[in-house]
Amino acid sequence: MKVxxxxxxxxxxxxxxxxxxxxxxxxxxxxxxLSVHPLGEYMHCNTPWAEFDHVLIPIRMSVRAHxxxxxxxxxxxxxxxxxSCWDMIRDREVRPDVEPFAFVISHLMPILMxxxx
Numbered sequence: 001m002k003v004x005x006x007x008x009x010x011x012x013x014x015x016x017x018x019x020x021x022x023x024x025x026x027x028x029x030x031x032x033x034l035s036v037h038p039l040g041e042y043m044h045c046n047t048p049w050a051e052f053d054h055v056l057i058p059i060r061m062s063v064r065a066h067x068x069x070x071x072x073x074x075x076x077x078x079x080x081x082x083x084s085c086w087d088m089i090r091d092r093e094v095r096p097d098v099e100p101f102a103f104v105i106s107h108l109m110p111i112l113m114x115x116x117x
Contacts, residue, residue, distance in 0.1 A: 001053050001054065002051065002052045002053050002054070003052060003053065003054045003055070003056060004047055004049065004052045004054075004055055004056070005055065005056040005057070005058070006037055006055060006056070006057045006058070007058075008058065008060065009042075010034075010037045010042075010057070011057070011058070011059060011060065011101075013031075013033065013034045013037075014034070014100050014101055014104045014105075015100050017031050017034060017104060018099075018100035018103065018104055021103065021104055021107060022103065025107050028104065028107050028108060028111065029111060034104075034108065035108070035111065035112060037049075038050075038108065038112050039112065049074060049112070050074075050112070052074065053073070053074060053075055054071060054072065054073055054074065055071075055072040055074065056069060056070070056071055056072075057069070057070035057071070057072060057101060058070075059081075059097055059098065059101065060097075061089075061093075061094070061097045062096070062097055063093065063096075063097075064089060064093065066085060066089060068081055068082065068083045068084075068094055068097065068098070069081070069082040069083075070098060070101050072105060074109075077106075077109070079098070079101065079102045079105065081094060081098050
């Protein structure tokens with residue numbers, strides 16, 4: 001099993017483009033800087049996602065001072081979320097912070113040809 005990770009810069013880009021992608025999914029194709037992470041062209045994440053089975057995505061909650069972990073399973077095309085404070089921070093509170101990643105990544109995968117793995 002091969003695993004890689006993203007950084008908070010990737011998270012900022014996903015959150016920044018999310019409203020535009022919801023309006024027009026073609027906006028994602030125009031945001032070239034977002035694709036540098038999955039393609040392995042960003043210095044801190046220098047291996048293409050296509051060479052991995054899983055991508056771990058740290059997600060800082062916007063309303064709470066808490067981090068959750070997104071787990072992108074590339075081959076099964078799903079995002080799992082791990083929340084260490086599940087008894088205090090419920091799914092409904094986590095959802096607004098996870099939805100941008102699930103939506104943007106699901107539209108990013110075909111562009112990067114990751115959907116064919």
